[in-house]
Amino acid sequence: MTTRFTSRSPVTGEPVGEHPVHGPEEVRAAVDRAGTAAGHWAACGWAGRRARLLAWKRSLARRTDAFASLISAETGKPVHDARAEVLLTLVHLDWAARNARRVLGRRRVPAGLLSVHQRALLAYRPLGVIGVIGPWNYPLYTPMGSIGYALAAGNAVVFKPSELTPGVGELLAQSLADAVPDHAGLLQTVTGHGPTGEALARSGVDKVAFTGSPGTARKVAAVCADRLTPLLAECGGKDAVLVDASADLDEAADAIVWGAMANAGQTCAGVERVYAVASVHADLCTRIVHRVRALRPGPTADAAYGPLTLPAQLTTVERHMKEALASGAHALYGGPESLRPPYVHPVVLVDVPEDSPVMREETFGPLVTVNAVRDLDEAVARANAGAYALGAAVFTAGRRTGLAVAERLDCGAVSVNSVLGFAAVPALPFGGSGDSGYGRIHGAEGLRSFAAPRSVTVRRFRPPVDLTSFAGPRRRAERAIELGRRLHARI
Template sequence: MTTRFTVRSPVTGEPVGDHPVHGPEEVRAAVERARAAARHWAACGWADRRARLLAWKRALARRTEEFASLICAETGKPVRDARAEVLLTLVHLDWAARNARRVLGRRRVPAGPLSVHQRALLAYRPLGVIAVIGPWNYPLYTPMGSIGHALAAGNAVVFKPSELTPGVGELLAESFGEAVPGHAGLLQTVTGRGPTGEALARSGVDKVAFTGSPGTARKVAAVCAERLTPLLAECGGKDAVLVDASADLDEAAEAVVWGAMANAGQTCAGVERVYAVASVHAGLCERIVHRVRALHPGPDPDAAYGPLTLPGQLATVERHIKEALAAGARALHGGPESLRPPYVHPVVLVDVPEDSPAMREETFGPLVAVNAVRDLAEAVARANAGGYALGAAVFTGSRRTGLAVAGRLNSGAVSVNSVLGFAAVPSLPFGGSGESGYGRTHGAEGLRAFAAPLAVTVRRFRPPVDLTSFAGSRRRVERAVELGRRFHARR
């Protein structure tokens, strides 16, 4: 008899779904089904896969309210946020389906003067079966950054959603099966807690795409290392916003508040730190506080955001607030009293020591720290000093300055005069380094992440000097090598 587990609403605590706990045998069986489906899918060709994925996209669009309702039930986020998440999913799936052939299709590349007799071709082949282990904060949009691109590249996918949002994962696989008939096993969902994810990573898949905490990523990486299974890891961030003296402070404040408070701060590339040039620090803080005073969390339709989906995260937010205040920080808005489970009301801190957990660890809650700096150079240094390197933003009156600062930040993605601008651009890659993980989803890099490059040469004619044969004149070969050496020595 299969063990089951119950998912409860983070708002009311009432049950919202009952789901199976898939063990190692069931996971392996799913992977075997996926492997058979992958061979058939890879043989379909680019045009067929594109047509079928676009049919799935249209089906998802028609079921937006169904997905949004389930996302709300499992995460507690407002329905308007859930609808926006579905829309972002559609945008990225559409791009992957329409651009897979252009990015991964076979094309001719220069062979170079040494190999003029060869036609050089670069192609990509699917990896096979991709395991996707998804998060709960954006249970549709985030995993689909891997699922959609993996399918577009010609792979099959076995998806393990978070144990907090398994219903979204099950509905996703169901919707694919209905929209793309005749491809049973191509997208499957397995549900359960950590052991189910571990079983999937051990199951012999060809790559694992993981989104979650750095600690869990290290455990997944250790399992993948046993078989040398490639791993793509997106592990969160501690994103900074840099505000120059020339910035439009109203626009900067509006962006900071949304980036820090949207989805209750539970966004991997959300705003957690702000470094403002000293001359505008007070003005920026005044504008931020004015805006957060108008925000309130709750279950009602007018609420700015919902609860913390993961109950244990409340303790992290509380610790970050209390340790920062004990170390000398000041609360301009909110404080420990902002925690009213399951909600956390907005918190704005200033003068937070750089070694405080609120500046070094991912808070994943509606808390933002706004510190003053001498200039943008100091802001860049502080932003780069942390272990995370996922996203960042720069606000300045000069686009040239903004681009120059963006080039000096370690982050994998930077927005100038906006926050999270890159998230809605499907052609841009997304990912980071350090504690934020490695590898990229979205865009052309996201497609290549789920394909293996294949180098092909086709001999066009017999070369005058063949370096790959014993039959030619040794003297002619030596002369050709010497001429080549001289050419490169002088060039």
């Protein structure tokens, strides 16, 4: 008899649903079924896959309320936020379906003078079966950054959602089966805890796409290494906002508060650190505090945000806040009294030592630090000093200045005069480096992440000198090589 576990509301603790704990044999069976489905899916061709994925997108759009309700129940976030998550998912799925052929389809590339007799072609083939291990903070949008792009590239997918949000994963797989009934097994969901994810990584999938903490990513990477299974890892961030003296402070404060507090701060590319030029630091802080005073977390539809979905995260937020205060930081708003499980009310800290854990480790809660810096050069240096390198933002009056600063930031994505602007642009890749992981989802790079390049040459005519044959005179070949050498020595 299959063991089952219960998902619970982080608001009330009441059961949301019961789900099976899939073991290695069940995971392996799902991967085998996906392997069969992958062959049929690849045979559909670009047009066939596009039509079916767009049909699925339209079906998802019609089921927005059902998805939003379940996302809200399992994560605690307000339904409005959950609906926005569904919309982002639709935008990315639409882009992947419509652009897969353009990005991955066969095209001719220059052969070069040495191979002028060859027609050179580049194409991408599907990898086969992709194992996706998803997070709980955005249980639909984030994994679909891998699932939708992997399907558009011609693969099948086995999805292991977080044990906190298994229902969303099951509904997602069922929605594709309903919309595309002629491709059974194309997207399957396996549920359980850590061992289920490990079983998926060991199952022989052709690539694993993981979203989660750096610690867990290292464990998944070790498992993948046993079989040389490629891994795409998105491991969170400690994103910084840099505010120049010339910035519109109202716009900056508004964006910072939303970026830091939305989804209770549980956003991998959310705002956790702010570096403001000293001449505007106090003014910016006043504007930030004014805005956070109006925020009220809670279980109602009009709440600014919901609870911390993972109860253990409260411990991290508390530790980061208390250690910062003990080391000399000051709380402009909030403090220990902000911890009211399962909610955390907004916290704004200033004068935080750069070696404090709250400046180095991912907090993943509604807490933001705002430190003063001499100038943007110092802001860049501090932003780049951490182990994470996912996203960042720059606020400045000059567009050229903003772009110049963006070029100097060691991260995968930068917004100028906004926060998280890149997340809603499906043509842009998303991902980081360092403790933020490696690989990219979204955009053309995201499609290529789930495909393998295949090079093809077609001989057009017999060349005057064939360097790939023993039949021709060696002296002629030697003269051709010397001619080529001289040419490259001069140009």
